[in-house]
Amino acid sequence: MYSTSNQTVINLTFKGFVILFLLSSCSSSRMPYFKDLVQNEPLDQSFHALVVRDPSSQEVLYSHNGDRYFTPASNTKIVTLYSGIKLLPNHAPALKYNARKDTLYFEGTGDPTLAHPYYKEQTTLTFLKDYKVLYWVPNNTSEDRYGPGWAWEDYDTYFSPEKSELPIYGNVVTTWKDSSRHLLPEYFKKDLKSETNKFRRAEFKNDFYIPEHRTDTLEIPFIIDEALTLNLLEEVLNMRVYTVNQFPEGPKQTLSGIPMDSIYKRMMHKSDNFLAEQILMMASSTLTDTLSTRTAINHMLEHYLNDLNTQPRWVDGSGLSRYNLFTPKSFTTILQKLYNEVSHDRLLTLFPMWDETGTVEHWTHSEIEPFIFAKSGSFGNHYNLSGYIKTSSGKLLIFSMMNNHFRVPSSQIRAEIYATLKEIHRSY
Structure with missing residues (x-):
């Protein structure tokens, strides 16, 4: 438990950002870089940054540790969003194909929506059913099933499905219970075991462990291989599918396929790691016949992100990897690009609302309109928030507030981020 004095120090530290911001905004059009912020226990052993930017003038108004590298977690999805907008058409590339009368040859593009429990996508299924003979051309990817630096023990968690060229059902088993146990896809019913286990799935086998008393909806990744994908595809189509080299x-x-904005929005609002990874794979399908996250990342860094203040280390689409490294200034630059290239109404729809509780679907603060539209990013001892803030004067500002290696509860960090941004909203 943390003492009241420690909490006061946290308040002073983050309020220091606000005070310096407000004083500088009153005295100068450019806020000074300020090194001597309060850094006492417990924050003297952790790492924090705040960058604020005016997108109209493209001026950096305030920067504390803005050029330092941070582990971004799901803030990485902001870069994935920008990559999709630059590389993908308005509608998802669902399949690549070659049609010969009543025969269709097709390959996956990484489109994540096929039979997805949320999207209930029918475009691809309807298209495939129009042909009498189907040939799937598999193995058009160089991807490993997981990204570099992902935690191995997350293999059974909903936020860590495997990546694949032809995802189906979101690459997860979805199960819930009312009067009976339901399973989607039902193909895995024979693999369901009503028992308690430390993990919800065997590590190297599609055996699933769900105790009888669990009635809530669970999503458990399944292990993907060519034979399984073929079986699931045949089951959902109710017709034979052949493979060819x-x-x-x-x-x-x-x-x-479906509009990309419906994929972007769910990725950003739900912080959906699976969608993020598949967006980069789809993006690579516009550049090469071999799906590759690395191809998409390299293309973005070379052509659209070559003006970042520091070269990031960027390895995945979701931010699951602790190998990722970005600076807060890099995020504000990418947010500036989005501001310049995307209509503002659309942009603020893609970014979720945020308050001291985190991302919110419904705004409940009756005394104030929503004013923070931002993507959070968190895992153990890290919490970051980057996006847009509406001020009371009607100004839209860009910000990135990154916090790494703290030992206080993340709820305290969220509360102080909100207090800081609310003060900026009120005073600027």
Whole structure:
């Protein structure tokens, strides 16, 4: 438990950001870089940053540790969002295919919506059912099932599904119980065991452990291989699907799927790691026939992010990896690009609302309108928030507030972030 005095120090530290911000905004158009912020126990052993930017003038108004590297966690999804907007069309590339009369050859593009429990996507299924003979051309990816630096013990958790070229059902088993146990897809019913286990799935086998008393909805990743994907595809189509090693001669066409904004919005609002990873795989499908997260990342760094103040270390789409390193100034630069290139109404729809509790679906503060539209990013001892803040004067500002290596409860960090941003909202 942390003492009242320690909590006071936290308050002073973050309020220091606000005070310096407000004093500087009154005296100068550019806020000074200030090193001597209060850094006492317990914050003297942790790492914090705040950068505030005016997108109209593109001026950095305030920067504390803005050029330092931080582990971004799910703030990485902001970069994934920008990558999708730059590299993908308005509708998801659902499949690449070559049609020969009543025969269709097709391959995956990484589109995550096929039979997804949330999207209930039918475009691809309807298209495939229009042909009498289906040939799937698999293995058009260089991806490992997990990203570099992911935690191995998360293999049974909802936020860590495997990546794949032709995802189906979101690459998870969804189960819930009312009068009976339900399973989607039902293909795995034979693999369901009504017992308690430390993990919800065997590490190297699709055996699932759900005790009888669990009635809530659970999502458990399944292990993907070519044979399983083929079986699930045949089950959902109710028709035979064959595999073949290569396409016939001739150009490939691309099937348009659902609007990308519906994928972006769920990725950002739900912090959906699976969607984030598959967005980068889809993005690579516009650059090469071999799906590769690294190809998409390298292309973005070379062509659209080559003006960042410091070169990031960027390894995945979701931010699950602790290998990722970005600076707060880099995030404000990317947020500036989004501000410049995306309509503001659309942009603030893609970014979720946020308050001291975290991301919120419904705004409950009757005394004030929503004013923070931002993506959070957290795992143990890390909490970051980057996005846009509406001020009481009608100004829209960009900010990135990153906090790494703290030992206080993250709820305290969230509360102080909110207090800081609320003061900026009120005073600027």
